[in-house]
Amino acid sequence: MGSMTTELPVPYLTVMLNSLEILGQFMYPARAYGRLLDLLRSGLLDISPIRPLVYPLPALPDAMEAAATAGNLECVVVQP
């Protein structure tokens, strides 16, 4: 999961000696969102540390700039 455009160097001996497996995973099951919402509803997942950075629809160019440099706990959203 996740997206990046750089190569991922692998410490070969560490992987081999520990019988590690490296698996790629494209996206997630369709019900994953629903199960995530269950965690929110139950109070088991606290997403309050995530700060939304809100832009109006016409400000998409600024929002894209902000998204490119946003931190892990910032979520850039555009609201029509």
Place this chain on the structure above:
Amino acid sequence: MKAWRLAGLGGQLTLREVPIPEPRPGSVLVRIHASALMSYLKRYVQGALPMYSPPPGEFTPGTNGVGVVEEVGRDVWHVKRGQRVLLSSHFVARENVEDPAQVLIALTSFGASAAPVLADWPDGTLAEYALMPIEAVTPAEGLHEAEPRILARRWRRSTACVGRAGSC
């Protein structure tokens, strides 16, 4: 409705007035409340990510979002008008075949068999409304209500399976 339109990767990105899409079978029209931006959206729009295979021609970008169902197409049975929903861009062809095509709506297809899927679902959430296949829509109501009993029941059921592989 107002919608951002991208004339292909590296092309012009303009906010324009376009017709509100008509619901198709197996889809819902969603009034967008918020569209979450990917960190690499700007580079994608600029055409700096050559590994992506976008929809053909001009399209509305925008991936995951949240909104309210405005209209329901036929062949949709659970999701209702007025429901708050989460939208995922991940769409898997619904045919019961070995390796169904997968796309990220309004972003990219994967492989030759997926290109026609993306051509059928080219437009995303950076607009006032988005038409989405129902498979990419998750009801998102009651988010502020604690429902620990439901979760505890599921948890018990899942832990009861430990050590009995294949039995549940």
